[in-house]
Amino acid sequence: MxxxxxxxxxxxxxxxxxxxxxxxxxxxxxxxxxxxxxxxxxxxxxxxxxxxxxxxxxxxxxxxxxxxxxxxxxxxxxxxxxIQDIIEKNPFDNSEDLEANRIYFVLLKEVPKKDLTEALVNETFANEKFIITGNCVYLCCAKGYGNAKCDNNFFERRLKVPATTRNYRTMTKLLEMSEK
Incomplete structure (x- = not known):
């Protein structure tokens, strides 16, 4: 199974x-x-x-x-x-950000087109950093996700792929639950 x-x-x-x-x-x-x-x-x-x-x-x-x-x-x-691979590759591993719940994973249903990814990578947003990979956008929100401009809808519109977002705690808990 x-x-x-x-x-x-x-x-x-x-x-x-x-x-x-x-x-x-x-x-x-x-x-x-x-x-x-x-x-x-x-x-x-x-x-x-x-x-x-x-x-x-x-x-x-x-x-x-x-x-x-x-x-x-x-x-x-x-x-x-x-999920384990996505968590292990998280580039935002600052313990303070992890504890303060500032790290999010925008999980992509499919790999976005290269030109859309390249166009988005060159943009910057105050208090928000992100790194786009094939199946995930790693997101660090210094002011919290509730105040982020780069939310799930933003990435879906810009990358033109369905996505759903989870925080670091949820991702690690799901991984833990999956190992039982």
Whole structure:
């Protein structure tokens, strides 16, 4: 069995797209996923399956949510190994920034086009630094993510790829949960 981390975007935020995590866990177990564990209320799921295609898993989860709840939710699935690699390659490893929750990972569904990446890399923003790789934008927000101009929507618009963002604590907790 392969362990995956599924990340749902935009649920249980501001009263929109409400999904009880206990119900979601039960739904995913009913359709065949094993050892389903949910972390906090914002759609962070660790699960096991025989399926080896993350894109197929994204479609299955999104389809089941649409069928059960009547709305669309973007789903991004990464293997445990991908998440571990992303965390290990984090260039923003200042312990003060990590402890103060200033480090974020904008996880990309696909590799952005080179010209879009190159155009964005040359821009600078006060209190925000980022480094773009093939599958992740590493982001350091000196004033916190809530005040950042470079948020998830910004990177989706500029790179023209679907994305979802998680902070360092969430990423490390998901990795820890996936190792059980």
């Amino acid at each position: 392969q362990t995956y981390i599924a990340l749902l975007r935009g649920i249980n935020v501001g009263g929109q797209k409400k999904i009880k995590m206990v119900d979601l866990r039960q739904l995913l177990a009913q359709i065949g996923f094993k050892d389903v564990v949910i972390y906090i209320q914002s759609g962070n799921i660790v699960l096991k399956t025989e399926e080896r295609n993350p894109r197929a898993l994204e479609k299955t989860i999104a389809s089941e949510i649409h069928e059960s709840y009547g709305f669309d939710v973007p789903v991004l699935v990464k293997s445990k190994e991908e």
